[in-house]
Amino acid sequence: MKKVAISACLLGRECRYDATCNYNKELLDLLNGYELIAFCPEDYAFSSPRPTMDLVFINGSTEAHSNKTGENLSPAITEYAQKFFKTHPDIELYIGKDRSPSCGVCTAKIYDSEKNLLVENGTGLMSQQAVDSGIECWDAEVFLGKIL
DSSP: OOEEEEEGGGGTOOOSTTSOOOOOHHHHHHTTTSEEEEEOHHHHHHOSSOOOEEEEEETTEEEEEETTTOOBOHHHHHHHHHHHHHHOTTOOEEEEOTTOTTTOSSOEEEEOTTOOEEEEEEOOHHHHHHHHTTOEEEEHHHHHHHHO
């Protein structure tokens, strides 16, 4: 059975920054018969609800910064992602939540230190780990558009 890593909010877990979900029945119907493995680095590291964060390009790298405190939140997200993929080495497909600074595959916004938008098609920190691991990766909305 194909193992699919999927953003937990898409499964209905209320783990978004505002403690809501992005339940996507259409997506789940398409994945019926696959083994779904939920992930949410932000909920794990910071719980829900939590302040929002943005991806910021600083000193040659992309970091997740709290919009409330400006703190670099990247280490906790990266640590979670590394443990997740080490625990699940047989993931064949990764589906992330669009525009998420952690889970967006090709729709995450990245800003400079002054909060000027640099790109709208960036990759979130967790998703970057999946890409670097050679896993087939999709944003949920892009995946649905490809299939339907």
